[in-house]
Amino acid sequence: MKYKPFFSFLIALFFAFTALAQGEQAEVAKEGVTAPAAGGDAALAAAGDALYKNNCASCHALDEVVVGPALRGVDKKHSETWLINWIRNSSKMVQSGDKEAVKIFNEFQKQQMPSFAMSDEEIKSILAYIKTAPAGGAGAEDKAAAPGAEGAGAGAGAASDAGKYLDLLLVILVVVLIVMVITLVIIATVLSNYLKKNRQLTAEDEEVLNQRFDIGKILKSKAVRGLALTIFVVALLNITLDKVLGVGIQQHYQPKQPIAFSHKLHAGDHKIDCNYCHTSVYKGKNANIPSANICMNCHSQIKKESAEIKKIYTAIEKNRPIEWVRIHNLPDLSYFNHSQHTKVGGVECQTCHGPIETMEVVYQYSPLTMGWCINCHRETPLNTQGNAYYDNLVKLHDSENSGKPFTVSSNGGTECSKCHY
Ligand code: HEC
Ligand code: HEC
Ligand code: HEC
Ligand code: HEC
Ligand code: HEC
Ligand code: HEC
Known part of the structure; x- marks a missing residue:
């Protein structure tokens, strides 16, 4: 079994390459996303983006007063604990006489902000989103709908913000996977050519060699499984986010009518x-x-x-x-x-x-x-x-x-x- 070391070598190479590729991918992701924060924060902010658009954007924009105050910089104005309590139940805070709460409540003509039964994590993700959102991002839906502005398309653009960089991540993963496979095939071909030319092989060995490489083994390897799982999860997340963002928003709805009336x-x-x-x-x-x-x-x-x-x-x-x-x-x-x-x-x-x-x-x-x-x-x-x-x-x-x-x-x-x- 002279070729065995070569297969071990191949598999070792495979793992080495995977590790390398993953490192590379992390770097590409960082560059591509251009999020100011590291990967974890960006994911948090993306989750917050959806929550914000569904629950808050009807009353708040980041940079201008809508029904409630502009929210950019709110994390510097209040402590995180204060913000969590406020978003869960603002009227309770106003009633308890909290100075900051009473002040903002009076500034906005004593309008009541609704309560949101959200977990700490969910609220933190919204705050992360508010912190990192680009200018014009979150208010876009509202601004685009202003009279005279080209409303069509812009609203949908705001809604797909979060989806955009998940798409990017997905593309990067697929590219990395393809590059890996191509490289492996090249390595395998080179190695087997080398074997064919320079070794005296038994018939049995020859047969194995002519298989080129063991697809089953590669598919079963942890790295490939891990990658496949990651891609699957990212794709699933993407679809779910799109669904969540679409709830209640009927813009561009164009059903087929029973008579082709124009x-x-x-x-x-x-x-x-x-x-x-x-x-x-x-x-x-x-x-x-x-x-x-x-x-x-x-x-x-x-x-x-x-x-x-x-x-x-x-x-x-x-x-x-x-x-x-x-x-x-x-x-x-x-x-x-x-x-x-x-x-x-x-x-x-x-x-x-x-x-x-x-x-x-x-x-x-x-x-x-x-x-x-x-x-x-x-x-x-x-x-x-x-x-x-x-x-x-x-x-x-x-x-x-x-x-x-x-x-x-x-x-x-x-x-x-x-x-x-
Ligand atoms: C129905 C309208 C409405 C919705 C929806 C709403 N808010 Fe508010 N929000 C207000 C109003 C009005 C105020 C001003 C304070 C008051 O009058 O109670 C306010 C105040 C705030 C403040 C205090 C800002 C400051 O400058 O001190 C924060 C923070 C806040 N909202 C966050 C949120 C978040 C996060 C969401 C979504 C989870 C949300 N709001 C959803 C109406 C709303
Ligand atoms: C100019 C009209 C208008 C005013 C003023 C207005 N709303 Fe609304 N509100 C709407 C419309 C229209 C909807 C439904 C929009 C939708 O389904 O997205 C709505 C939806 C809501 C909802 C449900 C949110 C949701 O996503 O289902 C709440 C809660 C709400 N408004 C609270 C308030 C509060 C509190 C105030 C006062 C600070 C207020 N609204 C002032 C027009 C208004
Ligand atoms: C393109 C601009 C525009 C949009 C969009 C708009 N409105 Fe209005 N709305 C007006 C104007 C202008 C008036 C004032 C009419 C008057 O009394 O002269 C008005 C008045 C009103 C009034 C009466 C207010 C009062 O003081 O008596 C209500 C209620 C109202 N709108 C509800 C809505 C709701 C609900 C929506 C969203 C579904 C909406 N409007 C969207 C322009 C708009
Ligand atoms: C200020 C914004 C606004 C203006 C101006 C406006 N609409 Fe609408 N229109 C709406 C909204 C909001 C609805 C949904 C109403 C609802 O669901 O109760 C609607 C619904 C409709 C519907 C469906 C039936 C209904 O009442 O729900 C028709 C038809 C319609 N509009 C025709 C018109 C025509 C024709 C004009 C001009 C003469 C016009 N609209 C002007 C906002 C507007
Ligand atoms: C010859 C008759 C006719 C004329 C003229 C007409 N409509 Fe309509 N409109 C309809 C019919 C029938 C429907 C329902 C079928 C459809 O949605 O196409 C409709 C549907 C609509 C709707 C969607 C209602 C909904 O389901 O929410 C709007 C908005 C509307 N028309 C606005 C207008 C406006 C604005 C004008 C003038 C520029 C206009 N229509 C002229 C017959 C007409
Ligand atoms: C004021 C007159 C008028 C009214 C009212 C009217 N139409 Fe029409 N309709 C026309 C004209 C004119 C044409 C174009 C005929 C041609 O192309 O020669 C037309 C064409 C059509 C066509 C295309 C037919 C074809 O096969 O090319 C349909 C469908 C239609 N109308 C449906 C409706 C419906 C539904 C209503 C009622 C909601 C309606 N129309 C009301 C004048 C009218």
């Missing part, structure tokens, strides 16, 4: 007014979806032979409404009124719904999160012209806030009770 064709090309079909949008809380009878105003004449139009006829014959799939849907806990915005506020449909007149199939353009509503209320000046009711309010406001416009928020448009029953 807004581009009707509202765009044929310039039919939104109000022709959505008749209650300037009058009531909800914008209605038109009944089949409205379609019939035209389609009793137009395109009668089309298969899609026949679906309208069938619905009417069977006296069954067309089952359009609802796209926009706020949770029951919130109150939104169309006429307040379209008629009173003069906000265009497109500001909230995007370029509907170019959509073949409607999708949800805006995030419809609380931060989105609040942001617009903070930034949109209220039209108070010719309304005596506002005159004194505006005067009072101007004397207190020189230069700042009288916004929806100045008029109380960010008070919880305005949007929550």
Whole structure:
């Protein structure tokens, strides 16, 4: 068994290489991620990123006041214990008379921040995220949704922040694995060529040699198993994080509708007014979806032979409404009124719904999160012209806030009770 030492050598080489490769990989990871902290902290912050976006981003941004204060640097303002207690139950702290708590509570007009039943670890991960998040990162969702800004895409970008560097890690791992395999194959080939040329081998040995190398052994080796496991765990984590980040966020939702009705064709090309079909949008809380009878105003004449139009006829014959799939849907806990915005506020449909007149199939353009509503209320000046009711309010406001416009928020448009029953 003369070749045996060579296989031992090969396996030793394999382990040496694995160790080397792992060292290399750690270095690449550090460079690639450019997180200021070491690997452990970066993972912690990534976990915190998701928790932050799901629980805090509706009220907080890192660098600007939303409903609550800007959170960057909050770890320097309060001790970690204080922060943990605050996030678990802020009102308990206010009631206990804690000076810092009472101060910030009063600064924010005694609004109550909700309590969060989170573990120490979870809260620490959020704090790690706040500490390391790049400028513009966490507030991005809110900023992107500001009126006039290109909302589409940006919200999704913020949501995939955490996923991004997990992807990077995954790619690095795969590359390292491939490099390892290639190197091993090269080594094995070189060695066996050497054996063939220089040794007198028995038939049995020859057979083993012609196998080139023992795949089974390599697959069973700890290093390969370890790597496979790592890749598997990272991939799983990635998928889970994406799922968690996606909860409750319906932006870009674009379901298939029962009839291929096109807004581009009707509202765009044929310039039919939104109000022709959505008749209650300037009058009531909800914008209605038109009944089949409205379609019939035209389609009793137009395109009668089309298969899609026949679906309208069938619905009417069977006296069954067309089952359009609802796209926009706020949770029951919130109150939104169309006429307040379209008629009173003069906000265009497109500001909230995007370029509907170019959509073949409607999708949800805006995030419809609380931060989105609040942001617009903070930034949109209220039209108070010719309304005596506002005159004194505006005067009072101007004397207190020189230069700042009288916004929806100045008029109380960010008070919880305005949007929550
Ligand atoms: C529904 C709105 C809301 C949510 C959600 C929310 N907060 Fe707050 N937060 C506030 C308000 C309002 C304040 C100001 C203090 C007050 O009025 O109670 C505040 C204050 C704070 C403070 C104190 C800041 C300072 O400068 O002293 C911290 C820290 C904080 N929040 C962290 C969080 C974290 C972390 C989350 C997510 C787990 C979160 N908040 C979720 C509304 C919210
Ligand atoms: C000819 C009739 C018609 C006109 C004109 C029209 N719509 Fe629609 N709209 C519909 C129908 C039917 C649906 C439900 C099917 C769908 O989602 O495509 C709908 C759905 C919508 C939705 C999604 C509702 C949901 O499920 O959340 C929005 C938003 C919308 N329309 C806005 C507009 C705007 C803005 C305009 C004007 C630029 C407009 N529509 C013009 C018929 C019309
Ligand atoms: C004010 C008139 C008007 C109303 C109301 C109207 N449509 Fe249309 N619709 C048109 C016109 C015009 C066309 C384009 C016909 C053509 O391409 O020759 C069209 C085309 C269509 C088509 C494409 C048909 C095909 O096979 O090319 C569908 C589907 C359709 N409409 C569905 C609806 C539905 C559903 C409603 C009711 C919610 C509706 N329309 C309301 C005027 C109208
Ligand atoms: C200030 C933002 C805003 C403006 C402006 C706005 N919408 Fe909406 N729209 C929403 C929100 C938020 C919802 C979801 C409401 C809900 O789920 O209760 C919605 C839902 C809808 C729906 C689905 C039915 C419903 O009421 O839930 C239609 C249709 C619609 N809007 C059409 C329009 C049209 C047409 C205009 C312009 C005339 C318009 N919207 C202007 C924010 C807006
Ligand atoms: C594009 C800007 C914009 C967005 C987005 C927006 N609003 Fe508004 N909202 C306004 C304006 C402007 C007014 C003031 C209308 C007026 O009274 O002149 C207003 C007023 C209101 C009011 C009445 C406030 C008061 O003082 O009486 C409520 C309630 C409200 N909005 C809820 C919401 C909710 C809920 C959302 C999110 C689903 C939302 N708004 C999103 C612009 C916006
Ligand atoms: C301009 C309207 C508006 C104001 C003002 C507002 N909210 Fe909200 N809030 C919403 C909307 C819309 C949602 C639903 C958004 C979503 O599902 O992401 C919501 C969701 C929430 C939720 C549920 C969070 C979740 O993720 O399910 C809580 C809790 C909440 N608001 C508390 C508050 C408190 C406390 C205040 C006062 C400091 C407040 N809101 C002020 C519009 C508003």
